[in-house]
């Protein structure tokens with residue numbers, strides 16, 4: 001029995017032989033010609049397929065061009081500057097273009113809240129900024145067609161503080177020794193004891209020092225994987241942040257036994273304090289986050305600003321008489337922040353503190369970091385990372 005492929009080959013061979021016989025053409029030349037024809041046909045079929053696919057794509061593009069496009073809306077902030085001082089009125093222009101359908105309205109939002117809407121595709125709007133917080137604010141224009149097709153656009157602006165911070169200096173009242181191995185990240189006083197949290201992986205710890213005898217009463221070393229950061233004491237518990245592990249620890253103030261730990265969303269943990277209810281943390285940015293001390297939910301954030309704009313690198317914190325005091329990392333500056341608004345009220349220049357004492361040139365000291373306020377005596381203590389001294393200071397106004 002002859003299988004179909006064999007039958008085809010016989011048929012092809014017969015066709016070649018008969019054609020050669022009829023036209024007196026050498027067999028091998030005809031086979032060469034036949035081979036080349038086959039090759040050309042194969043290449044042609046490739047190009048035909050390519051053309052077919054391209055045509056299909058073109059048809060597709062033509063179809064997608066017919067799809068309904070969302071309105072194109074824009075928000076332009078009218079000003080000669082990019083930053084504004086809080087209280088300045090701010091004007092915006094909104095323009096919307098519709099390619100398909102019929103325009104219905106464009107609505108303007110400020111920080112997610114609706115400000116105004118207009119049934120005209122172009123309109124301008126002016127609003128007051130005096131009741132806003134300092135820091136960054138977000139505008140959104142949301143344009144709608146009658147078919148319900150939505151287009152949106154965003155813009156942002158910064159509100160600087162309208163305060164010119166008071167400038168304070170300091171006076172050293174007393175000098176105490178400070179362990180030059182302590183990479184100070186948190187400092188707080190409670191019931192006559194100074195609590196210090198230190199950093200660096202492998203040497204992070206908490207120390208409790210008697211303020212009258214200056215003896216270390218208790219210390220607790222953190223697991224090597226943790227880089228200890230800010231500490232604060234609330235309701236007989238000691239709260240401590242870690243640097244990049246996004247974990248905070250709650251310990252019994254007397255035993256340092258772990259009560260619980262919590263996860264925080266901030267990418268980094270820096271300074272920590274409390275206002276008697278909430279934990280307040282810094283994270284190296286210009287933001288301070290207020291956290292519920294029971295369930296660790298984020299309550300609110302403030303953005304720290306002075307008259308020039310946002311102030312970043314907010315580090316160790318201390319809550320003193322209704323204001324948040326903060327070290328600005330890598331500087332000798334401590335700022336006093338209004339916890340409601342984020343505005344800097346005053347700046348304390350602590351420059352020259354270390355030059356007042358003998359520093360062993362073999363000791364590599366790091367930056368100023370660590371503010372502790374004794375609510376019982378109204379005394380203020382400051383130190384720095386790896387500093388040989390801790391200072392009780394008085395603010396000179």
Ligand SMILES: [Ca+2]
Pocket residue numbers: 186187188272273316317318370371372
């Ligand atoms: Ca502190």
